Amino acid sequence: MKRTAAKRTNWLHWAFETGIWLKGIDGALELIGGCLFLIIRPSALNRIVAFLTQHELQEDPDDLVANALRHASDHLSSGSKLIGAAYLLAHGALKVFLAAGILRGKLWCYPTAIALMGMLALLEIVRAAFHFSIPLFAAAGVDIIIVALIWREYRLIRKSNGRQGGRSGGGVNSQSR
Numbered sequence: 001m002k003r004t005a006a007k008r009t010n011w012l013h014w015a016f017e018t019g020i021w022l023k024g025i026d027g028a029l030e031l032i033g034g035c036l037f038l039i040i041r042p043s044a045l046n047r048i049v050a051f052l053t054q055h056e057l058q059e060d061p062d063d064l065v066a067n068a069l070r071h072a073s074d075h076l077s078s079g080s081k082l083i084g085a086a087y088l089l090a091h092g093a094l095k096v097f098l099a100a101g102i103l104r105g106k107l108w109c110y111p112t113a114i115a116l117m118g119m120l121a122l123l124e125i126v127r128a129a130f131h132f133s134i135p136l137f138a139a140a141g142v143d144i145i146i147v148a149l150i151w152r153e154y155r156l157i158r159k160s161n162g163r164q165g166g167r168s169g170g171g172v173n174s175q176s177r
Helices: 002-039 042-059 064-074 078-103 109-130 134-164
Strands: none
Touching: 002 078, 002 134, 042 064, 042 078, 078 109, 109 134
16 A cells, blocks of 8 residues: 555656646746747748648648637737737746746745646636637646645645754755655
């Protein structure tokens, strides 16, 4: 029985670490996207989207994703481009900051990440409910799973620190698995 519990704990810790790394990488990609949004003019973005979707639309003229991308890029104004860039930069910076803090073992990052990612997941669910979107529901589901894993790790670290009689800083790599 203990061996099964240890395997489950190791698997859950691996899922936690993987989720945090993926959130950090996703945040870095959002930062890059936000910078590109600031640099690239709407007309150039239209050409890029047209180039990237051309092959798919030749194969399937009714492709939902390719048509949605083309429609969005056709209706992109300078103001909406700026808002999109600001969103990507803020969201990306937050993800990178929190992921780095958790990976470095900063205990205060755990509850902060739980609160902020929980709010973002709630916003994703509300947005997906009003503008039905399976990918948005899926993204919210992944965020909720990562929040649960962060919460679990935070509890384990706090419990471990309580037994040690001090604050070791916790962290992803500080626990023996």
